[in-house]
Amino acid sequence: MPNLRFIGGIAWMAVTIAGCGAATPPSAQTPMPSEPTLINYVDPSVVQGLNTRTLFSGETGNRHVHAVYPAVADAPRLTEKLHGIVSEELDRFTRHGAPALPKPEFNVDWQLAAASPEVLGVRLRIGRSMESGWNESRTTVWYDRTKRRALDSADLLTGRPALVTLAGVVRGELALRGPLVTPNALRPDREMFDSLGFNPRGDLVVEFDDEQVGLGVAGRVAVAVPSATAAPLLSELGLRAQRAAVRAKRVPVPTSQEEIEAASTDKPPARSSKAGSVDCAKLRCVALTYDDGPGPETSRLLDTLRAHGARATFFSIGSNASARPDLLRRMRDEGHLVANHTWSHRDLTMLPSSKIADQLTRAQHTIAQTLGQVPALMRPPYGDSDIQVAAIAGRLNMAVVRWNVDSEDRQDADPQAIADRTVTRAEPGAIVLLHDSHPATVDAAPEILRRLSAAGYTFVTVPELYGSGEMVPGRIYESGGVSTALDR
Structure with missing residues (x-):
């Protein structure tokens, strides 16, 4: 727990x-x-x-x-x-x-x-x-x-x-x-x-x-x-x-150490409902990850993933998740994995430890209360992490996930260019950075899925890249089989 x-x-x-x-x-x-x-x-x-x-x-x-x-x-x-x-x-x-x-x-x-x-x-x-x-x-x-x-x-x-x-x-x-x-x-x-x-x-x-x-x-x-x-x-x-x-009426929330622990003890770590159905040691696996949602484009992306039988990992912002809990539940029900992308997307490396913990725990609480599962992965905004960030994530039982393939979609309105970069740079075990908040990225999804499927790739959630091995809290993961342990 x-x-x-x-x-x-x-x-x-x-x-x-x-x-x-x-x-x-x-x-x-x-x-x-x-x-x-x-x-x-x-x-x-x-x-x-x-x-x-x-x-x-x-x-x-x-x-x-x-x-x-x-x-x-x-x-x-x-x-x-x-x-x-x-x-x-x-x-x-x-x-x-x-x-x-x-x-x-x-x-x-x-x-x-x-x-x-x-x-x-x-x-x-x-x-x-x-x-x-x-x-x-x-x-x-x-x-x-x-x-x-x-x-x-x-x-x-x-x-x-x-x-x-x-x-x-x-x-x-x-x-x-x-x-x-x-x-x-x-x-x-x-x-x-x-x-x-x-x-x-x-x-x-x-x-x-x-x-x-x-x-x-x-x-x-x-x-x-x-x-x-x-x-x-x-x-x-x-x-x-x-x-x-x-x-407006208040909703009781944890305010002490004991209440915080009690709110999580009955919730298992988040895991894809289809985890274990693919052996990435034998297949060409790739993990598509989507940051910054959920938002108005997320439902359309979920439709596309379902049509292609693909699953992904969604690093959700807590404040957005609080506005669209229905989309988080759909992600869970359709075999995707929901993970923590902080409450409001602050650069964690510029914050004191108390505010890093607040950014993570507020998002953690919102996602866990919505899904009945506690996220086991987090992605730091902008990919920026350090020893302090990794240590706090570790104490919260979360592994830190970055990426080794950047679609560079954030400043590109051309779906074809986003798809071309993603497909060209993909490799077995890759963790691909995308954003479900960006309309052009969602427009590019059918092309990405079609071309990578034709190249023999299977789409899995991040933990599935590592097979039966557990992702270790506090370690930084950038691609399948690769992690970095920071001294804490």
């Missing part, structure tokens, strides 16, 4: 789902969260028609980029607005990034701040590496489902006078925070109040970008304005958003 005892005091972010039934108005009887500025996020899988869109994931120039945002089928204007925000931020980073850094990185993570038949709230967390270190900005976009409008957070307020009043309340609270915070930097500008949400009690949570109203070492700065104070300032949309946020 995965040994998670080493995690110790790592804090788990609460996972929440939307509640059912009538809305409960904010009340003083509602328990105050332990940290009042924490927002009660909604499980994205309960929102019908929600999928994820990948603007870009991979390396561009000398920069690491992973930019994903949600898309809801019946809210095209929300999707358009989110795309515009992420595109603008990525363009700004590309033009004005920090090329002097060894690995400049841009990363977009997201959560649902609220979801109801009337309103949706999407919180974007945009991180970028700067000369001074990692810096995050936060933006929450609201969608009025009744009027089909995508709006800024400031539109939760009744107007300019309400914004001025709110700024005064928040400034007064910031003045009590000590020398790391600079209340005088706060202005009643819409741009400064671009991330508004609500905690489970209905208090208005105002959060700021790093270094916007404080020193960098202050980290995330946020203020919870009591519901009674905030209510007169809220517009009709704001009141609906508040009700939707209060309606």
Whole structure:
């Protein structure tokens, strides 16, 4: 069983789902969260028609980029607005990034701040590496489902006078925070109040970008304005958003070493349901691996793999998996293997050990709860690993999987070119890097499968390349029969 005892005091972010039934108005009887500025996020899988869109994931120039945002089928204007925000931020980073850094990185993570038949709230967390270190900005976009409008957070307020009043309340609270915070930097500008949400009690949570109203070492700065104070300032949309946020219910998640272990003890390691049906010592085997999903293209790829009797290994991002658990279950049921690709695709080699563990365990928890199986493989984003990453993966009972054949599909929109590179470079025992988030890669799949099948290849999951031998946790695997053990 995965040994998670080493995690110790790592804090788990609460996972929440939307509640059912009538809305409960904010009340003083509602328990105050332990940290009042924490927002009660909604499980994205309960929102019908929600999928994820990948603007870009991979390396561009000398920069690491992973930019994903949600898309809801019946809210095209929300999707358009989110795309515009992420595109603008990525363009700004590309033009004005920090090329002097060894690995400049841009990363977009997201959560649902609220979801109801009337309103949706999407919180974007945009991180970028700067000369001074990692810096995050936060933006929450609201969608009025009744009027089909995508709006800024400031539109939760009744107007300019309400914004001025709110700024005064928040400034007064910031003045009590000590020398790391600079209340005088706060202005009643819409741009400064671009991330508004609500905690489970209905208090208005105002959060700021790093270094916007404080020193960098202050980290995330946020203020919870009591519901009674905030209510007169809220517009009709704001009141609906508040009700939707209060309606969300918490889901119990492991918060201690014992609970974490108990959540995994009844789940076996993930294994293809067809493992053992092929002897790769006698056949020409190749392992196709797909990163960064699941997403809108994954279902089409699964159709293609099923039509060709092929199976693959899917290194899934935890945040995407939480949005499309149905696709993870289909992968499992059709003989594929689901593995861990971290929660939000951060470069693990640039993180401290606690955040590496958090990236892996959050994804591990989501996948295991969905499938009833615990991933035994992980792939580090961008393929970047080191002794610390391998050691933490090993303690979580996961082998580290890289590749020896790169389809170079991430920046290529030509399916034929992707297929040609993959087929030309394939060899027995190869681990092939592909991405199910990329439409052209999915378009190339039938050609790849047809040509490699004609060349006598059999398509297997990664562990099948190694036959009866177990893949060792903490080892790095790049092709069939080859692994690297790092001192730990």
